Amino acid sequence: MRIIVQKFGGTSLSTSQAKEHVIHHIKRERDNGYAVVVVVSAIGRRGDPYATDTLLEQLAPFAAYVDLKEQDMLLSCGEMISATLIGTQIRAAGMPAVVLSGAEAGIETDDDYGSAKIIAIHPERIVKALEAGQVVVVTGFQGRTKQGAITTLGRGGSDTSATALGAALQAEIVDIYTDVNGVLTADPKLVSDARPIAKVSYAEICHMAREGAKVVHPRAVEIAQQARIPVRVRSTFSEEEGTLVQDEAWQHNEHAVLDRHVTGIAYALGITQLHVSGTEQQPHDPRLIFESLAAHGISVDFINVTASHSLFTVQGEQAQLAEKLIAEQGLQVRLEAACAKVSVIGGGMNGQPGVMARIVSALSQEQIPILQSADSNAAIWVLVKEKHMAMALKCLHSTFDLNR
Incomplete structure (x- = not known):
């Protein structure tokens, strides 16, 4: 079974038109013979009703009384909503689908609420659904402790969920969909002639992510690197393949011409x-x-x-x-x-x-x-x-x- 993991960020789910693009990408990969796992973030960004930052703002007036375990229960709601909505829309488009929470998908974490670390993934339920021909929609950004408590993975958590599931499922590739067409050579708001980068190494993208190019979280890339799973950073609103992130071995191919040392x-x-x-x-x-x-x-x-x-x-x-x-x-x-x-x-x-x-x-x-x-x-x-x-x-x- 050829498996692809597709992660869609909040802007990819924020409008009806955006969701139509999401459905198109899922259908295309199914038509290409892939079993598809979809990982979703909460809908929208700060100010949107179910965005993570908006949910956090609800607790801000009572910060001294917040219980972190209960806060994670609240923050997990955003992904629950987006997963349920997109799962329903996938079925409406004629594709069988099942929606799983992070816990149901087998993502086990420690109990560092608000910034939990994944310690194991038990993907049996996902595999069974894929073998039955279903698209599996998983809530990103969350998991559960051994005791069954809901946890969230911190900033970039949905990216981390996607690459961790890709590693556990031995996926062929993980596609990170966002609102930009891949990684650029610089911030286009400051450098007008910045251009898309076709291919980067894991080390390069980690450096770029840590230093301000916020297209994929470095923790997610590190997981993909350990599992040697290629990652593509792509636009939800384009058919272009964006930026491919893979092992550095391509850079050291004796037949390659390295005429550009800076990425x-x-x-x-x-x-x-x-x-x-x-x-x-x-x-x-x-x-x-x-x-x-x-x-x-x-x-x-x-x-x-x-x-x-x-x-x-x-x-x-x-x-x-x-x-x-x-x-x-x-x-x-x-x-x-x-x-x-x-x-x-x-x-x-x-x-x-x-x-x-x-x-x-x-x-x-x-x-x-x-x-x-x-x-x-x-x-x-x-x-x-x-x-x-x-x-x-x-x-x-x-x-x-x-x-x-």
Whole structure:
């Protein structure tokens, strides 16, 4: 049995016309010989009646009294509604269908309510329905504990549900349908000549997702990578195949021509840089700094530590608390607020000399100071001021010929 998993986000289910496109995609894959599993998010976005953020807002006035287990019961309602509606419409289109909650689909999680982790999937009920020729519609974003309590998987949970089910069912491919036609080389709102990317590696898409290209959740990609299941990011409103995410082996094919080492440019805003140094009374002690921040749940990035100082970044909303904690240790701390992280991403640049030189040259020509930098196997990050971020994106996009 050839299985395909199709995940449809909230905008794909928000109107009657959008739902007609969903039905078309399901019917096309059935006609292509696939057994189809459909994973759905809640309908719409913030402000729409059953969107997850809208449901959360109902509890906001009573935040001090919220029980997280009960909150997950509420948040699961959005997917229950969308799954029931789309399941009914599938049957109305002449295709047999069954709707399953995350619990009924066999998605077992831990009891970290609001951000539960999948620990096992028992797909027997799904397999039985597929063998009977039914389209199986599963509520994304949710599962159940061993004790039977409803849980939700946190942000990007429906993407995670889709790839986890794909892995458990040994699906041929997982299609993530959204309102854009795949992954672009940059944010088209800021870079007018951004173009679609036909193919990326798991590592590249994870970097892009973490750094602002919000087309698929990195946790979902990591699950697909472990199971070696290809993922496509596609538009609900198009027949185009979008962006294919698969193993990096294609990049290292000896017959391939890697004339482009950079795949895309991403960014993140709202970052504050902290420069911490010692005083005559209190020498610089990185251990005290980072242990204190960790104990208060503050995540750090762009970390540079020397004998005399520590330089790192935090999210802007955590900057005041971080400053207070460090000052309480008797250390000097200087803040640089309103910074942006610009990411140059590409598996093909690993081991290629000159990439950083081109980044520095391009930004220097636009008189954009680099406040800090870091790198990994598939990305180079630079920290700039927010006021320079848009220009940094444009000039780096052009420098690496991503508009061609």
